[in-house]
């Protein structure tokens with residue numbers, strides 16, 4: 001039954017089950033106010049991913065209909081935490097611990113000693129002094145050069161000058177509220193993070209060099225878009241103000257070099273961690289337990305308490321969506337969220353108090369071992385676990401992983417109430433010089449187990465950072481094969497390109513043995529590479545000489561409740577092996593490489609085992625007969641193809657979409673026709689024009705030379721083909737197989753999925769003629785005319801007295817946006 005699936009099925013995946021359909025625009029208003037313009041209310045559902053997926057308000061009891069389980073991160077109901085969220089902002093504990101803002105030696109809060117940024121409005125009489133009663137000593141806390149009251153006054157004055165139509169619209173109101181709260185609570189890290197985030201949207205050329213050149217800047221933007229709501233929907237004047245609030249970064253760096261350096265370091269740490277944001281959030285959602293404060297610092301580099309609160313609440317909401325699927329009533333979930341947030345706030349204060357720092361700037365020093373040990377012993381994790389256990393009696397949530405940072409080879413510190421996995425392992429590690437906390441009580445007494453096996457339900461801890469060289473030493477023979485490109489010295493790119501056996505469930509695997517048979521014809525056999533040194537040095541990985549005519553075979557398993565009908569959905573789905581699944585290929589046992597050792601489940605290479613003629617795969621699952629989870633998995637044998645750079649460039653150029661066609665699609669998008677679906681009248685677009693970014697997301701400074709995007713991308717922004725190829729991770733001379741995701745929206749972007757945008761090529765030619773190659777974006781109107789997007793230059797407080805009726809220009813397809821529209825090619 002040798003067959004190869006055709007490239008793309010004509011069917012589109014049912015929209016709501018797509019795992020890669022982030023929302024088109026920032027979520028619905030999170031404030032309690034029901035202020036919407038008539039136009040907005042008229043088109044209430046126009047941006048919703050689905051007709052019946054309501055975006056609830058922050059405190060609304062209803063939760064949205066969740067996406068399928070395979071969705072890594074469904075749209076979260078609301079991101080911004082405003083002052084309407086009393087649990088977050090007006091926290092007495094946080095407020096009390098706020099230290100004085102003034103530099104050491106400063107004894108008065110008088111304005112004469114306070115450095116005031118430009119455009120500063122003097123504090124109004126009655127504005128509370130920023131000097132607080134003596135709090136904990138903060139020897140190494142960064143000193144803000146700003147007066148909190150001064151910044152607040154500046155913000156208030158700006159707000160007062162805005163027309164009510166802006167200040168009362170949700171994105172503006174939320175953003176102003178959260179920024180005001182950050183200033184009020186002296187969260188200087190948040191202020192700088194927010195400023196840089198907005199500066200990226202306003203004028204990336206003004207970004208500090210260290211930030212502008214950071215390779216993870218795109219991930220940072222995606223993360224911030226997710227948490228704050230995209231900047232695209234803000235009025236340009238407001239954006240401009242945010243980008244220079246409280247003062248221009250250059251001036252900041254010049255006038256306050258030490259302060260600036262400290263904040264920049266934290267910001268860079270945040271950017272550095274940002275690529276892990278989605279996977280980390282997914283992990284927290286999967287374990288059904290939101291992160292403790294220290295996890296947010298260690299895993300995501302979030303040291304701003306305000307940003308922590310936003311991230312925490314996002315995790316809680318995602319988890320609640322899952323819980324709602326299991327039948328937990330919304331009222332219970334709402335109460336759960338409130339309690340979880342209270343625990344989080346206590347958690348932040350406890351950690352800050354132990355470190356002797358202010359809670360609004362938890363420092364990265366938290367990553368030091370003593371704090372980790374203390375937090376491992378602390379009660380927040382336990383409190384959260386108890387809270388979530390009470391809500392899902394039938395499902396025992398996993399404990400947060402113990403935070404491990406220790407020399408390799410020493411015993412891991414475990415959370416106190418987690419069953420010890422090793423006999424006689426001490427329940428905690430005592431550090432001389434640090435007082436024991438109240439949590440060290442009898443519950444932590446070492447327990448001695450007499451049985452050989454751990455108790456039922458024990459969950460093995462997974463390494464935060466996979467280190468197979470240490471934890472999978474016994475699987476050394478399963479290492480990836482060494483691939484050498486032919487001709488030598490060239491670089492080859494490998495990617496999944498169809499199936500030998502398409503994704504299939506295994507209905508009989510529990511009761512019997514599932515058997516797949518397929519033939520390998522002489523033609524195919526010739527193209528399968530053979531090991532260079534067959535059965536050579538024992539212990540050495542297999543080695544192959546690869547040319548562009550070769551392809552390899554691999555076995556891959558994916559957990560999914562829906563059957564995949566589109567290759568591009570399968571291509572980006574994570575590998576997940578069936579628990580207790582056993583595989584034999586041509587009578588040889590296969591060993592899946594699993595998450596516990598490698599950080600994630602990895603495919604099995606079949607190339608060395610495949611034979612000419614008849615081949616046979618057998619699968620069995622050894623589980624209790626009542627355990628039907630194996631039915632949630634799909635198994636497939638994939639073909640991996642190889643291509644050289646020139647070949648890919650040629651293939652993409654052949655796939656050029658003509659300018660007229662692209663322009664017509666843009667016009668349809670603007671007029672809304674492409675979003676109208678026969679079965680869903682609610683999906684329409686509301687915009688007068690479309691902004692298209694021209695800069696390559698990797699370089700962030702040049703217009704794409706060969707502008708490409710994936711056929712399944714919903715945005716018009718492109719990335720540069722050659723830069724994209726060169727940035728693919730390589731092992732030796734051959735790229736890694738599973739690194740083909742769109743840098744803008746994460747969609748499948750394998751070489752055969754890429755198309756060249758003929759319209760943007762024309763735009764580039766035209767801009768070259770007009771000597772405008774430094775243009776960063778263009779605006780296309782509904783008639784198909786385009787112009788370079790003007791970026792206002794000059795003052796930090798731009799004129800915002802714009803006519804109310806001016807339609808806000810929204811990029812209908814912001815980065816990460818997608819919605820449910822699947823373009824058929």
Ligand SMILES: [Zn+2]
Pocket residue numbers: 709710712713714715742743744745746747
């Ligand atoms: Zn994309």
